[in-house]
Every structure is written in C-alpha cells, then in structure tokens.
Amino acid sequence: MPAGTIVAEDLTKVYRTVVRKPGAAGALKTLIRPEHATKTAVGGVSLRVESGELLALLGPNGAGKSTTIKMLCGILTPTSGTVEVNGIVPHRDRIANARRIGVVFGQRTQLWRDLPARTSLEVLRDIYGLSDADFQARIAEFNRILELEEFWETRARQLSLGQRVRCDLAAALLHDPPVVFLDEPTIGMDVVVKEQVREFLRDQVHRRGRTVLLTTHDMTEVAKLAERVALIDHGRLVYDGKTAGLHDLAGVTWQVHVTVDGAAQAADVPGMRMTRSEGDRLTFVPDQSVDLSPRDAVRRLIEHLPVTDIRVEEPDLEDVVRAAFGAGR
Ligand SMILES: Nc1ncnc2c1ncn2[C@@H]1O[C@H](COP(=O)(O)OP(=O)(O)OP(=O)(O)O)[C@@H](O)[C@H]1O
Numbered sequence: 001m002p003a004g005t006i007v008a009e010d011l012t013k014v015y016r017t018v019v020r021k022p023g024a025a026g027a028l029k030t031l032i033r034p035e036h037a038t039k040t041a042v043g044g045v046s047l048r049v050e051s052g053e054l055l056a057l058l059g060p061n062g063a064g065k066s067t068t069i070k071m072l073c074g075i076l077t078p079t080s081g082t083v084e085v086n087g088i089v090p091h092r093d094r095i096a097n098a099r100r101i102g103v104v105f106g107q108r109t110q111l112w113r114d115l116p117a118r119t120s121l122e123v124l125r126d127i128y129g130l131s132d133a134d135f136q137a138r139i140a141e142f143n144r145i146l147e148l149e150e151f152w153e154t155r156a157r158q159l160s161l162g163q164r165v166r167c168d169l170a171a172a173l174l175h176d177p178p179v180v181f182l183d184e185p186t187i188g189m190d191v192v193v194k195e196q197v198r199e200f201l202r203d204q205v206h207r208r209g210r211t212v213l214l215t216t217h218d219m220t221e222v223a224k225l226a227e228r229v230a231l232i233d234h235g236r237l238v239y240d241g242k243t244a245g246l247h248d249l250a251g252v253t254w255q256v257h258v259t260v261d262g263a264a265q266a267a268d269v270p271g272m273r274m275t276r277s278e279g280d281r282l283t284f285v286p287d288q289s290v291d292l293s294p295r296d297a298v299r300r301l302i303e304h305l306p307v308t309d310i311r312v313e314e315p316d317l318e319d320v321v322r323a324a325f326g327a328g329r
Contacts, residue, residue: 003086003100004051004178004211006072011081013042013067013235041067043235044081051178052209054201056216056226056243060325064235065215066183072213073103073181085179099128102172106184109168111156117167118152121174128175135174142170145200162193169200173210180204182214186221194218198225219318233325246320254294258282258301259309269304272297280308 019035021027042064049055059065070076071083074090074097083090090097103110111120125135143149146166151159159167165185172180182201186194198221204210216222222229222243229246231239239246247253256272260280271290276283284301286292292300294312301307 002051004209005087006047006049006083006085006179006211006213008048008068008072008083009046009081011042011045011068011071011083012040012079013064013071013076014079015039015041040235042071042078042232045232045235045237046081047230047237047240049211049213051211052205053228054205054212054214054226056214056222056229057232058216058222058229058321059232063232065232067235068232069181069183069213069215073101074098099175100177100179102175102177102180104165104168104172104180104182104185106165106182106187109156109164110171111159111164111167113157114155116153116155117148117159117163120156120167121171124171124174130175138174138176139170142173142200145196145203146170147196162189162196165189165197166193166200169197173204177210179211179213182212184215184217186216186218194221201225219321231321231324239324246324247315253285254312254314255283255285256294256297256301257311257313258284258305258307261306261308269300271300 016036016038018030019037021030045064045068047055057065057068067076071078072085072090074085074094077091085097086100088097088100090101111117112123115123121139122135125132130138139148146169148167148170151163151167154163156164156167169185185201186197189197201212201214202225205212214226226243228241229239229243230237231246255275258281260282262280269284271287271292272284273287274282275285282305284297286297298310298312301310
C-alpha cells in the first residue's frame with residue numbers, strides 16, 4: 001500500500017461501560033457487582049482515502065466521528081474490522097505509526113503549557129531526531145501561512161485559541177508525515193484564523209501531496225475545503241462521495257426565483273415544476289426525471305414567461321446535510 005493511503009474495512013468499535021446506579025446503595029451495588037452496558041459507536045465503516053486527498057468526515061453529535069478518527073490514528077483499538085494507514089496497522093505498530101502521521105485535536109494541545117511555543121517545537125524536533133537545517137526549513141514553510149513568529153516566545157497557556165491551534169498544526173507536521181488527522185481543527189476560531197488554517201491545509205494537500213482526514217461541524221469549511229465528504233450517522237456511513245453529490249442524496253436541489261411582468265399566471269415550462277406563486281413572483285424547481293442544468297432552466301423560463309428578474313438559488317450545504325441525515329435514519 002503506498003504511503004499516504006488510509007484503508008478501513010468494516011471498522012467497528014463497541015464501548016463497554018459500567019452502569020451506575022443512583023444513591024449510596026446503588027453505588028455499593030455497582031462496586032460489588034458491576035453491570036455492564038455496550039454501545040456500538042462505530043458499526044462497520046469501510047473507507048479508503050488516497051494519497052494527496054482531503055476527506056471531511058461529517059455527522060451529528062455522537063455519530064461516531066471521533067471514535068473513527070481515533071481508530072484510524074491508533075489511539076483506539078477497533079473491536080473488529082481492519083485498518084491500515086501508510087501500510088501500517090496503527091494500533092499494533094504504534095511507534096512506526098506515530099512517525100508517519102500527524103494528529104491535531106482542536107480541543108486539546110500537544111504543546112507544553114509552561115514552555116514558549118518555540119521551545120515546544122524544539123523539544124519535538126529532538127524527539128523526532130530532526131536536523132536543525134530541516135527544522136528551520138519546516139518552520140519557515142509553516143511561517144509563510146501560519147505566521148507563528150508573532151507568538152513564538154509566548155508560553156502555550158497564554159496563547160489564544162487560534163494561535164494555539166496554528167502552533168499545534170506546526171507541531172503535528174514537523175516530522176513531515178504523509179497523513180494528517182484533524183478532529184475539529186477550527187472549532188471556536190474567528191473567521192480570519194479559520195481561513196488561515198484552511199489555506200494552510202490546502203497548501204499541504206495540493207503542494208505537498210499530504211493526505212488529510214478531518215472532522216468538522218462547519219459547513220462553510222466543508223464547502224471551501226473538501227471535494228469529498230463522508231457522512232456518518234449512528235456509527236454507519238450514509239454517504240461517501242463528492243461534496244457536490246450530496247444534493248442528490250438529500251433530494252435537495254437548486255431552484256429558480258422569477259419575477260414576471262403582470263400577475264402570476266399558470267406557467268407550463270417543460271422540465272420544470274412551479275413550487276410557489278405569489279403575486280408576480282414564481283419559484284421553479286427542475287423535474288426529477290429531467291437532467292436540466294440551471295443555465296438551461298433560466299433559458300427555458302425566459303422563453304416561456306415575460307421575465308423581468310430571475311435568480312438561481314443553490315441549496316445551502318447546511319440544509320443539504322440536515323436533509324441527508326434525515327434520509328440516513
Ligand atoms: N469512551 C467512551 N465510552 C463509552 N461511550 C463512548 C465513549 N466515547 C464515545 N462514546 C459514545 O460513542 C458514540 C460516538 O461518540 P463519538 O465521540 O465518536 O461521536 P462524534 O461524532 O465524534 O460526536 P461529536 O460531534 O459530539 O464530537 C456516542 O454515543 C458517545 O456517547
């Protein structure tokens with residue numbers, strides 16, 4: 001398997017937890033004879049990410065995204081199924097795996113709280129056995145987009161969230177891993193820093209050919225960054241394909257809003273269905289049986305109606321994903 005490839009087959013994780021009973025007597029019972037409950041957080045997920053590809057893993061709270069990413073990066077051992085990243089089984093060969101992946105958890109840091117950002121990266125340089133020349137070259141590369149020098153001498157605990165995650169990204173990629181996992185990397189950041197992080201990831205994928213798998217709840221992020229998405233719901237994959245193809249899955253499509261000269265009339269436009277009529281304003285959607293582009297729809301509407309204004313509305317990705325999860329249940 002080539003470096004940079006992620007392959008998971010039928011990946012499953014069942015958590016086993018102790019059922020806690022209320023009250024002092026309950027606590028005693030739990031201690032003496034604990035009862036267990038099981039929870040299938042991920043149930044049979046198969047996916048493949050090729051070298052140089054960026055995949056966004058989406059899903060509602062509790063869908064199983066973090067559990068999946070933790071199995072892919074070797075933090076958790078799967079209950080069943082197989083996983084290989086860079087040709088390595090991550091939970092079996094943890095040291096070799098750690099040298100070939102980078103991991104960023106948006107909510108946690110791998111920096112040393114009381115050390116300046118620079119020193120944390122220097123410690124990692126020594127752990128990975130990087131030469132000083134390689135270290136300087138890597139930092140210069142990161143600096144170009146992440147602007148680390150602004151807070152180079154600040155202790156990690158005094159960094160803002162955006163500064164901390166920028167530094168965590170540098171830390172995760174310092175040893176030049178082919179595969180990078182990011183769990184909600186931009187959570188809680190302002191729009192400027194979010195865009196900075198996105199630009200950095202785009203650069204790492206397109207120019208450096210890294211493979212990136214990230215989880216996010218931010219649909220703007222997905223629309224701007226990911227050509228391919230995987231949707232996970234109740235521990236199962238409900239979609240894996242092009243971001244643009246999500247529209248078809250959810251049955252959500254573009255629509256055309258038209259203003260006509262005079263009062264609205266019953267309009268019969270081939271290949272289109274009228275969904276709303278208010279005064280001189282009409283809304284049309286394409287017939288499901290017809291393969292019509294928005295451009296052709298506009299042409300047809302102008303041919304058939306006395307149009308004074310026309311606007312195509314693309315569906316909001318947020319609505320599409322909401323509809324998709326409805327469909328996946
Ligand atoms: N250590 C654990 N022990 C028991 N159950 C767990 C554990 N970790 C997660 N779960 C459960 O497994 C399910 C999947 O959790 P997971 O954190 O993978 O979801 P997620 O998609 O990452 O959610 P979010 O978007 O809220 O971070 C949830 O029902 C969660 O409560």
